[in-house]
Amino acid sequence: MASQDGPQLQQVDLTKLSLPQLTQLRQQLDQELSVFQESLQTLKIAQQKFQDSGDSLEKITPKAEGNPILVPLTGSMYVPGRIADANSVIVDVGTGYFVQKDIDGAKDYFRRKVNYVTEQMEKIQVLGLEKSKIRDAVMDVVEIKFQAQLQLQEAAAAAAAEKS
Template structure:
């Protein structure tokens, strides 16, 4: 029996991660987002091909009788072929929507990671400046 649950995500307090850990997390998110973009591009091409194939079926009318056409070697008629391509376009569109949703979630996480990295970097700079000021005051 297949589980309907998505992957279990562990919540992590980003402020407790070090800068190197945050950098590694950001790089991982960047890679995942690249995979999502590549997947969306591939699905978009498939969606267009199915749409084009379905559109081609619209040209098969009684007026086209006697003209040569290429026909796939299947037992389906035009109506079932139209239904097939419509279902494929709908399926691919659903998959694209799922990937877009995941991509938006990953982008939000990446933005949060970048915000925490900036906050930690600024805090580190302030500590260095304070240390430099204290050292200068002692001299």
């Protein structure tokens, strides 16, 4: 439902909304903003993972063939091993599928992934900026309305005091 409200939102004159409506709108915007923040966090982690995988490929060169390595069997147990084939690696492409790629192909794969994730992050940042602008506008209107109400009350109190 929130997404349906989005496009119409800009056409609504904020000053015509009541205080409770404005507060609700602000809460909704806050929620959406925190969703964006979470998504950004998740994407950042993904970006880092792809980056790390790509970087570690730099260490695998044809010269490295036969080099001893420690293979993690579990998080805390390693067995010694030897690099048998330094020309290709097996890459996890998602949903349980793994593909054998040569080093350059794998590097390219991770580069593409990092680029894709970065693109998505930029998109979300733009959206987030727009939303927070709307949020600021809502906050301003809330402040104005609140002040107006306060003045009204003060005036009423002053009038009452004058009478008595």
